[in-house]
Each structure stands twice: as C-alpha cells, then as structure tokens.
Amino acid sequence: MSQKIFVSAKEVADLAGVSRSAVSRTFTPGASVSKETRRRVMEAAEALGYHVNHLARGLMRNESGIVCLIVSEMDTPYRASLIRAISRHLQNASKIAMLINTDRSDRSVDEALKLAISYRADASIVLSGMPDKSITDLCVKSGQRLVLINRDEERQGALMINLHDREAARRGFIAFQRAGCRSFAFANSDVGTPSLMAREEGFRAAGQEFGLDVTVERFGPTRYQSGVVLAQRLLTREVRPDAIFCANDLLACGVMDTARHQFKLAVPCDLCVIGFDDIEQSSWSSYQLTTFAQPVDRIAEEAVSWLSQPMTDSGQFCRMTADLVWRESVKGG
C-alpha cells in the first residue's frame, strides 16, 4: 500500500501562524473568522494544497454528504440517464454519489444497503431490486433517508417514486384503437418488476374495459434481445397482432427491428408499436418510436430535494405521469 500523506489542518495552521480551530472555521461556512485570519489561512492552504478531510468532517458532523445509488444493469439507457440526472442534482445540493453495482444477485441489494450504512451515507436511492424489509427498517432506524424509484412496494419512512403506469398503459391502448388497430398484444420481460407488471395489467385492464382481447407474451430480461424473441413469438401467432405495447423501449426496438427485417412488416402500416421510457434511441430515425417519457429530471429533482426535507415517520408516495411522445410508430399521431 502506498503511504498517503495528505496535508492536515495542523500544518496549515502552523504555516499561517494561527490555531487549528481557525483553519477549521475558515472552511466552515458561517463560522466566525476575521477577514485577516481567513486570508492568511487561505494563503497557507493554497500553498500546501490543503483540502478539508470529508471523512473526518463527516465523523464529527454525523453527516457524510454521501448518497448511495443502488443499481443493476446501469449501462441500460434509461438507468444511465437517470443516474446522470441524479448525480447532477446531488452535486448541486453539495452531496456526492456513491455507486453500488448489484448486478450479481437480488440478495446483493441488501449487501449494498449494508455498505451504505458502513459508509454512513446520508441516504440511499434504490433503482433496482427490492431490499428486504429488515434492512430498510435498519436504514430508517439509523436515520438514513431512503428513496425507492419504480419499486412500488411500501416501506416505512421511505420516499417511493412511481409513475402512473396503469393509466399510461390505458392511454396507449386508446391510441392503438384510434389508429384502427384490431389485435392487441403486450410484450413484457419475465423479470416481474412492479412497474413493468403495472403496465401489463393496465393494458390488460383496458382491453377488458373495451371488450377486446389482449395477448401477453413474456420473455427474458428487459433488453433488446428479448424484444427479438418476443416479436418472433407474437408475429407467428395464428392471429397476428397489429399493435404491440412494449413494457419498455429496449424491448420495443427489438420488436420493431424484428418485425421489419425478419417479418418484412412496415411500421406503422402493418404494425403499431408503443414503448416506455423514451430513451435516446427511440428518437433515432430508424425507430421514431412513439413512447411514454419517464420524467427523468423531475424524478431526480424530487428524490434529491426530499433528502433535505425534515423526516416524516410514515412512508411517502410520489406518483408522476409519463407523457406520451408521439412519433411515427403509431398510425395517425
């Protein structure tokens, strides 16, 4: 191990000819220091390359400034853009994001939260998986803030951010109807994430409401390749759907590509497609996918601003609506 030799407040104090407290106060907003002392301290700090040790500060203040982001498959477009938005908002709030990768297993979300506790994170934001209740209770009991995004299960003391998934799916169904579609399908992954299931149920319920059949197909993880398989299954049915609602844009891209290249179908003429998330690729001219946009920036803003609000004992729900972005994958926008 390399010997680290960071410069400490003591050294700055010695060089500036003041006490350690003085340099501490210089770097503490709102503390009482004279103009002159501050100048000398800053000068000495600059010369030595001094930077306050946030670890020690966190230890004293009982507030580390660290916020853990717990996420799997973080290279997925939607996840990546959410991470980006959150990290930006955190930095604006003078906090810092710690990234915990939970790719390995579902249990690893619990491990992640323990890590968050170990680093005395001020808060944790969970984007993937669902932690065990005993762990979230421990977090909350320890005074950590906890935000669950698209998890849709109640946890005491946490903020739960969700979308109106069911209602969005219903709006999607109606859009298909307006476009003159007659045979409706829902393409889902088989991971069973609450928000994905809510979309499926919403779409199904809409079918029931209008007395129309909905075929549902589920397969694999929520990725492009699953979309390929789903399209192959759906488009070889005896009655071929002319409308497919995909649980997410990645699936939709796979579905569209397969419909076009393998089945030689034209979108939207032969097949209408709607997705969910509004990832960047959906706007590319190969797709021009009509989709529901996740309000990524608002989610990030809501999550971060909640972190600095006074704690309430009960859990708090925050439901946002996903706006439908009209492009070319549905007839007659």
Add this chain to the structure above:
Amino acid sequence: MSQKIFVSAKEVADLAGVSRSAVSRTFTPGASVSKETRRRVMEAAEALGYHVNHLARGLMRNESGIVCLIVSEMDTPYRASLIRAISRHLQNASKIAMLINTDRSDRSVDEALKLAISYRADASIVLSGMPDKSITDLCVKSGQRLVLINRDEERQGALMINLHDREAARRGFIAFQRAGCRSFAFANSDVGTPSLMAREEGFRAAGQEFGLDVTVERFGPTRYQSGVVLAQRLLTREVRPDAIFCANDLLACGVMDTARHQFKLAVPCDLCVIGFDDIEQSSWSSYQLTTFAQPVDRIAEEAVSWLSQPMTDSGQFCRMTADLVWRESVKGG
C-alpha cells in the same frame, strides 16, 4: 437535519461484555481474537445491527476504500458500460466507486479531483476531460493513484490506458479498400479528444500511405445528432464518399440512418461505414455496424488491478488493441 444514530462498537462491546478493541479486532481480518469472543461479538453486532464505520476506519488506516470515477455525459452507451465494468471490478476488490459528474465545464474536472482529495479517495479514474497538471501532481504527491483512460497525455505517476487508435484506423482504411471503396471520408466530432484525433490522424495517414484522398468533416459533440449533420455535409459533396469511418459508433448510427432515410442509400452497397466502440446498438439489426470494439472489461480490469500494485514514480502506459468486429456495414467481410 435528521439525527442519525448509528450503533457504535462501544455499544456492541458493552452488550457482548468485552472491550471495544475486541469488537474492532473481530471485524479486522487477520487480527487475533478467540473463537468464543468472536462469536459473542458477532451475536451482539447482529442483534444491534452494527456495521463498522468505514469513515472512521478510513481515517485511522489512511485508506478509505473509495475510488472516484470522473466522467461527463455518463449516459452515453460506451461510457455507461465502462462505468459498469469498473464498478464491478472495484467491488470485487472491496473498493467502492464514487461518481463525479463533470458535465458542466472542463474546469470541473479539476473540481472533481479536489473533491476526490477531500474524500481521501485511494484513487481517481478519469474518463472525461483532461485535468490540469498542477492538480494531478497534487493527487500523486498526496499518494493518490490516478488512472487516465483514453486521455493520451503524459502525467507523472499515473496509469494511462489507451488504445492503438491510429493503427485501428489504418486497419479500417484497408478494410474499406478491400471492399472496393474509392472515395474515403472521416466523420469526427469537433471536441478534439486525443483518442478521437488519433483515429482521424491514423485514417488520414493511411490515405497518404496508399496515395488516396481522405476528406475529413468535423462537427458538434460526439453524439448521434452530429452524425446526422456530418452525413448531410459529406453526402452532398460533389464527389460523394462511398466509405465513411466514424470516430465513434454514436456518430456512425447517425450517419447510417441519414444515409439510408434521407439520401436513400443502401449500406453497404452504396456506402460502407465503420465505427468505433462497439456499443450495444451497433449489434442491433438496424445497424449491424462493423466496428472496433473497446475492450471494456479488460480496461476496467487493468485499471483496478493497477490500483493495488506498488507505486512507481514514473508514469506508466498501457496500450491495448481494439478488435475489429465484422458485421454488415462493409462489403464482403
């Protein structure tokens, strides 16, 4: 501010009826504790929900376990997958990733490194921008490890990971020639990142080597939309290129889409395209892009494993080769 009340080693010690040192040793691998004491400590810790305070431990050991990832535009596919790979390798090495977003300005890379120092990070990995020499010197002097990925500028005491960009570009040129192309172009962004410029120069040099003209166009950030503009400029030239090497896959996607949809060109018949990075989208059937693959996982592995190796004074270079992934965007792979 919420009052945080984490349980400390003292409380565990009291409950277990041992000294505080005992519990400290229980959680220190290789320390001397009897089987019996360890059991009682673990029991008490479990009951109270105790977790070692990594902040305090870092303070004592002078080793925080934190590694800063300094990156802008982290929702870009290549960046996102690199971040994912690095975070996974870090966790395997019992370290934790701190994510610093430098979207705002180039100066903010320096700010990011100062933040890394403040949190006494064991190391920083720079994926975007180029920090000022005075800052990197301070990092190294403080005993921090520093990894620069695709930055291609020497820094004392740092590990610099780069690809053989020029050579790859040359191989690309030859592939175009074999495919029977006659009019060569290079599509670049105008951000001037060293690795992007190296690819451009390599391609240019190859043209010179074979006595063939290369037209170069630069525009905007390194994104899809810039690819659209670049295609529009290149494909309206009096002599239309039939081979375009794109500095990266995102540009290539924009170029391909525009060539096909706006100019009604067939790829690869009318136009051959090569990209760089091998992002996921390149394998989607709408693109089937022939491209040079960044060895993302090897980069991450190399970076992380270097962190635990003894420090050398001089900088260290690590050059990897990008393998050409043959798909359908060049004739006759």
Add this chain to the structure above:
DNA sequence: GAAACTTTTGCACACGCTTGCAAGAGCGAG
C-alpha cells in the same frame, strides 16, 4: 508443578476534524 512459550485481551493513544466555552481583543460611550 514450574518454566517457557503462545494466544488473547484491555488500555491508551492516534487519526483529522468540529464546536461549546471562556478568555482575549477591539471599540465606542460615559
């Protein structure tokens, strides 16, 4: 049973910082 040795344990200090407290410095009013 005692000596020689190993293993375990508690004490106390150190890490770098914040902050309450009381003493000091400056200053205008009387």
Add this chain to the structure above:
DNA sequence: CTCGCTCTTGCAAGCGTGTGCAAAAGTTTC
C-alpha cells in the same frame, strides 16, 4: 480611564475507529 458590548480566538473534548504494548490467560514441555 473604565465599563459594557461585540467580534475573534484558542483550548480541549469528542466523533468511531485501529493498533502497539504490556499484562493476563492458556498451553506445552520437562
């Protein structure tokens, strides 16, 4: 000059750990 006031400053305690040191406990050997 002295009193009372405000603004600064240093002292020292404390945050939750790790670890060297010496004492205590346990184990082996003769």
